[in-house]
Amino acid sequence: MDRGAAALLTVVVGGLIALQAPINSMLGRSVGTFAAATVSFFLGTVVLIGITLVVGGGFGRLEGVRDLSWYYLTGGVLGAAYVTTVLVTVRSLGAGGVTAATIAGQLSMSVVIDRFGLLGIEQKSLSPTRLLGVALLVAGTFLVVRE
DSSP states (O other), rough: OHHHHHHHHHHHEEEEHHHHHHHHHHHHHHHHHHHHHHHHHHHHHHHHHHHHTTOOOTTTTGGGGGGGGGGGGGGHHHHHHHHHHHHHHHHHHHHHHHHHHHHHHHHHHHHHHHHHTTOOOOOOOOOOHHHHHHHHHHHHHHHHOOO
């Protein structure tokens, strides 16, 4: 996939993710926080199983999991932590605040990952421009959340 299409797809899906917090929050009010996170992940798992079977070629390569370090298997746990946290924090921060804080956290950690070449990512220098970008995003998050 070329970079332009990849960026556009990511922006579209990122926009959809903004819907996730208020949707899951309402679900949490109806069934409870942890039950809502469970329902959300269960339905997501069902959809992913369908996609894997129809488009992804099935589950024939799962044995490759044995060759990975344990931390490469924590993506679902990290996703569960995020969804559960957002279920609660969207009530006080709002969708904009949660999204701003999430993106600020993601960008900050991503710059650290890039700088040290963690988790198989190619190492990238920490330039003044990148630091300024993080600082501006943190400032923007403060402005969105401060109300």
